[in-house]
Amino acid sequence: MRILAIETSCDETAIALLEAQGDFANAELTVLGDALYSQVDVHREFGGVYPNLAKREHAANLVPLLVKALRDAGMYHEIEQPLSPEQVYALQELLTREPELFTQLISAVTLFAPPDIDAIAVTRGPGLEPALWVGINFARALSYLWRVPLIGVDHMEGHILSGLARETDSGALTIASSDVTFPVLALLISGGHTELVLMRDWLSYEVLGATVDDAVGEAFDKVARLLDLPYPGGPEISKRAQEARERGDTAPFSLPTPMHNTDDYRFSYAGLKTAVRYRLDEMESLSEKEVAAVARSFEDAATIPLVAKTQRALSAYTPGTLIVAGGVSANAYIREQIEHLVANEFPETELRIPPPRLSTDNAIMIGIAGYFRILAGERTKPADLIADGNATLDTPAS
Ligand code: KG4
Ligand code: ZN
Numbered sequence: 001m002r003i004l005a006i007e008t009s010c011d012e013t014a015i016a017l018l019e020a021q022g023d024f025a026n027a028e029l030t031v032l033g034d035a036l037y038s039q040v041d042v043h044r045e046f047g048g049v050y051p052n053l054a055k056r057e058h059a060a061n062l063v064p065l066l067v068k069a070l071r072d073a074g075m076y077h078e079i080e081q082p083l084s085p086e087q088v089y090a091l092q093e094l095l096t097r098e099p100e101l102f103t104q105l106i107s108a109v110t111l112f113a114p115p116d117i118d119a120i121a122v123t124r125g126p127g128l129e130p131a132l133w134v135g136i137n138f139a140r141a142l143s144y145l146w147r148v149p150l151i152g153v154d155h156m157e158g159h160i161l162s163g164l165a166r167e168t169d170s171g172a173l174t175i176a177s178s179d180v181t182f183p184v185l186a187l188l189i190s191g192g193h194t195e196l197v198l199m200r201d202w203l204s205y206e207v208l209g210a211t212v213d214d215a216v217g218e219a220f221d222k223v224a225r226l227l228d229l230p231y232p233g234g235p236e237i238s239k240r241a242q243e244a245r246e247r248g249d250t251a252p253f254s255l256p257t258p259m260h261n262t263d264d265y266r267f268s269y270a271g272l273k274t275a276v277r278y279r280l281d282e283m284e285s286l287s288e289k290e291v292a293a294v295a296r297s298f299e300d301a302a303t304i305p306l307v308a309k310t311q312r313a314l315s316a317y318t319p320g321t322l323i324v325a326g327g328v329s330a331n332a333y334i335r336e337q338i339e340h341l342v343a344n345e346f347p348e349t350e351l352r353i354p355p356p357r358l359s360t361d362n363a364i365m366i367g368i369a370g371y372f373r374i375l376a377g378e379r380t381k382p383a384d385l386i387a388d389g390n391a392t393l394d395t396p397a398s
Contacts (some may be wrong), residue, residue, distance in 0.1 A: 001018075001120075001173055001371075001374070002021055002032070002117045002118050003017070003020055003117065003120070003370055003374075004115070004120045004142070004367075005018065005115045005121045005153075005370055006120070006123065006138060006366065007122075007155070007363040007365075007366045008032065008062070008123065008127075008131050008132060008191075009094055009127025010049060010054065010127050010128060011039040011043055011049045011057075011361075012362065013037045013057065013062060014035065014037070014361065014362050014366075015035050016033065016303075016363035017032040017033040017034075017069050017075065018030065018032060018363070019032055019098035019114075020367070021119060022107070022326060024375060025176065025177040026310070027176075028172055028173070029172065029364075029368055029371065030172045031070070031173070031364055032073035032075070032172070033069035033071070034069065034362070034363065035064070035066075035069040036362060036363070037065060037176075038055055038393045039053075040059045040231065040232055044230055044231045046334050046358075047221070047231045048221060049128070049130060049191070050183050051129070051130045051366055052128070052130055052290070053339060054128055055131050055133070058325060059098045059100050059101040059134050060100060062104075062135070062138050062287060063101065063104040063108050063270075064104075064331065066108070067108060067112075070373050071222070072379060075112045075115045077112055078112055078218050079111075079112075080110065080111070081113060082110055082238055082314075083110060087145065091141050091145065092169070093260060095137055095138075095380045097137065098137055099248070099351065103390075104362040114145070114146045119148060119149050119151055120143050121150075121151045121152075121153075121366050121367055121369070121373075122138075122150065122152060122385070123153055123154075123366050124153060124387060125153035125154065125155065125275025125390065126154075126156065126192070126389055127387075127393030128156055129387045132387035132388075133238065133387045135327065136152075136385055140234060140382045141299050145383070150382060151370045151373050151374055151380050152365050152384075154391055155366070156193065156195075156197065156391075157369045157372075157393060158365030158368065158369040159188055159326060160199060160323060160325070160326045161175065161187045161361075161372060162196060162354060162365035162369075163323070163352070163354050164323065164352070165183065166179060167355075169327050171253055173368070175390050179380055180317075180320065180321060181319075183199060183317050183319045184197055184198070184199040184320065184322075185197070185310075185313055185319035186199065187322065187324045187338070188325055189215070189306065189329055189334070190360075190361075191215055191221060191327060191328075192213075192215050192218070193210070193215050194211040194215045194216045195267075196265045196310065197325075197393055199321070201267045203373070203376055205395050206394060206395070207393055208265035208313055209210050209266060210266065211267040212267070212268050213268050214269040214270045215269065215307065217234055217326070219269035220232075220234040220238075220268065220287055220298075220302070220328065221233040222273045223237065223273055224236050224237050226273075226276055226280055227295065229236070232327075234327065234328060234331060235355075236295075236329070238295075238331050238332060238333065239300040240291060241292065241300075241333065242296075242298070242332065244289075244295065245296055247289075250293055250297050250300075250377065251294045253279045253300040255279075255297055255303065256272060257272070257301050257304040257305055257343060258271045258272055258305065260304050260305035260308045263315060265312065272298070272301055276298055294350050299331075299333055299334075302334075303337050304389070305340070306337075307337050307341055311345065314341075314345070314349060318346075318348070318349070319349055320348075321349065321350045321351075322346075322349050323354070324338055324382060325353070325358075328357070329353050329359050329362070338351065338353075
C-alpha cells in the first residue's frame with residue numbers, strides 16, 4: 001500500500017510518500033518521495049522556535065512540499081482537475097484557520113490527478129499544538145478530497161520505529177522480527193524530549209521516565225544563547241566543546257548534573273542551564289577559548305545523566321536493542337559515551353543510532369508508524385483526529 005505521511009509537530013515541515021508491504025514480522029518500506037523544509041533559519045533570529053511562526057511556515061510550505069514529494073515519486077500527473085463548488089466549500093471549511101493554505105491547495109490540486117495512495121498518516125502529537133493543527137487540517141483536507149482514510153500518529157512512536165528500520169542496499173527500509181529482540185529500549189533526546197521508553201512488544205510502550213523540566217536539546221540551545229552562539233545551539237556547543245577537550249580545557253567552575261543518581265528514569269535540565277547562567281553572570285566577557293571551555297563543561301555535565309539513566313535501564317531490563325534518536329543523538333560526545341557504555345557493560349545489547357535523516361524530525365518515520373498502526377487495524381475518523389501537544393506513548397493497561 002501507498003502512504004502519504006505529514007509531519008509538522010515542531011520546526012520541520014515534511015511530507016513523504018512510502019510504498020509499504022509485509023507484516024510486523026517482515027515490513028518493507030520504500031521511500032518513493034521525501035520532501036523536507038527545515039525552519040531553523042527562520043527561527044534563528046529569535047534564538048528558538050516560536051509556535052505561531054512555526055505554524056505560519058508550515059502553512060506556507062505544505063503545498064510546495066506535497067508537489068515536490070509527488071514529483072519525486074513520479075506520482076504527479078498533470079491534468080486539469082476543476083473542483084466542484086461543494087469541494088471548494090468543504091475545503092474552505094476544513095481550512096478555515098489556514099486561509100493561505102486553502103488558497104494554495106485549491107490552485108495546486110486543480111492541476112494534477114488525485115494520486116494513487118491508500119492512506120494518509122499525520123502526526124497528532126506530541127509537539128507544538130498550533131503547528132500540529134496545520135498538518136492535521138491539511139491531512140483532513142486531502143483525505144476529504146481524495147477519499148483516502150486517515151491515521152493519526154504519535155511522533156515518538158515514529159522515532160522509535162524508524163530507529164528499528166534497517167536500510168538495505170537498494171535503499172528500502174526493512175523492519176524484520178529477526179532483527180528485533182524485545183524488549184527494545186529507546187533513549188529519545190531532542191529539543192522537545194528527553195525520555196527513556198521501553199517497547200515490550202509491537203506497539204506496546206512504557207515511558208520509564210522523562211525530563212521533569214527542559215529537554216536536553218533545549219538546554220543546549222539555551223546555553224548556546226548565553227554564550228552568544230547561534231541557534232540551534234547543539235552543533236555549535238558540540239564543535240567548541242570538542243576543541244576545548246582536545247586542549248584539555250574546562251570551565252573555571254563546576255556544574256551540577258541534576259538527578260543523575262536518583263532512583264528513577266527522570267531527567268532535569270533546567271537547573272544545569274540556570275547554573276551556567278549564574279556562573280557566566282559572575283564572569284567578565286569571555287574569550288573564544290573560555291567560551292569553548294564552558295561549552296565543554298556543559299556538554300560533560302549534560303551527558304552524565306543520559307549515560308547514568310540509560311545504564312540503569314539497561315541493567316534493569318536487559319533489552320535486545322537500544323535505540324538513540326532525536327536531534328541530540330547527532331552529538332559526537334554523547335554518542336561516544338553511550339557507545340562506550342554499551343560496548344563495555346552491555347555487549348549483548350545492539351546499539352542503533354539511525355542516520356540523521358531518520359533521527360531528526362522527518363515524515364518517513366510518520367509513514368512507518370502509520371503503516372504499523374494500519375497493520376494493527378487502526379484508522380482515525382477525521383473528527384477524532386485532534387492535536388495533542390502533550391501526547392504520551394504509554395500504552396494504557398488493559
Ligand atoms: O529532533 P530535533 O531535530 O527536533 C526536535 O526538537 O524535535 O532536535 C533538535 C535539537 C536542538 O535542540 C538542537 O540543538 C539539538 O537537537 N542538536 C544537538 C546537536 N545537533 C542538534 N545537540 C547537541 N549536539 C549536537 N551535535
Ligand atoms: Zn522529534
